[in-house]
Amino acid sequence: MMTENLQTLFDQAQHITFMTGAGVSTASGIPDYRSKSGLYSAKFKGLPPEYLLSHDCFVQQPEMFYDFVKENLYFPDAKPNVIHEKIAALCQSGRASLITQNIDNLDRTAGNDQVVEFHGNLYRCYCSKDGEQVDWHDYMKSMYHDTDHGIIRPDIVLYGESISESALQRSMAAIEAADLLVIVGTSFKVYPFAGLINYRQPNAKLVVVNNEPIPAGSVTAQYSGDAETFFAGLKG
Ligand SMILES: [Zn+2]
Structure with a gap:
């Protein structure tokens, strides 16, 4: 009240x-990603979100970063x-x-x-190679930019950035x-x-x-x- x-x-x-x-x-x-149960699935090897959403993870394990972001952060129907x-x-x-x-x-x-x-905002994405804007729908289909195979990322501030x-x-x-x-x-x-x-x-x-x-x-x-x-x- x-x-x-x-x-x-x-x-x-x-x-x-x-x-x-x-x-x-x-x-x-x-959900607050910190409390989401999916986080502890074998796929993410029990790694904390602070790592999975870090600049280091994006650079060193881009596939794991992509899987985590796609499965845990995007709720386009909300x-x-x-x-x-x-x-x-x-x-x-x-x-x-x-x-x-x-x-x-x-x-x-x-x-x-x-x-x-x-x-930042998950629904603004860009290619980390040439900086070009990429539609988030395309990012949901593939982490690679179709023109130059650069790795796409959302325009969000990662840990370490x-x-x-x-x-x-x-x-x-x-x-x-x-x-x-x-x-x-x-x-x-x-x-x-x-x-x-x-x-x-x-x-x-x-x-x-x-x-x-x-x-x-x-x-x-x-x-x-x-x-x-x-x-x-x-x-x-
Ligand atoms: Zn590109």
Whole structure:
């Protein structure tokens, strides 16, 4: 249930910046890959996702990387839920910004063309040999680019790779612009994402919508229930 106090914080905000994580998309049927059981199948030899999604794995074991990504990360039939939709409406009206860790494209599907995709997007793919864009449908059929046999990859930030400069700049601008920051569905332990909060205005308020407390310093209000329920009750 949305409390009056929380609604007031939203109503009084000049600019809201949302920071979202995997918990926003679980209601759309996208599991957090860290908890997916398929991970422990013999095929992946019990290797941790931090390796399977690393630059090293992509370079040294590209076939294993491809199998893992294809089987565990792509959910093309998933639909945005009320969280994506409410945030998209606020962003499109200019009242809010969104920085997401999610790579599932659901914010864009919900109509949000302002989103900062901090870790990239699975549905943008390119050939690592010639840099050419490749349709993700083609990537699902083969990991090799048909014109030059280069290895295709999704445009996501792998472990061991850096966040793009433009994503960092846009994120910092969004954080600095906010008088209300809302962190949703993330344990807030992944850096540099979690470090973005250090760029907030000294008087910016901070609301956390997550089922467990997060290490984010001075929190104005925490909502510990279901994020979908919270956003369904949010007006305006
Ligand atoms: Zn190519």
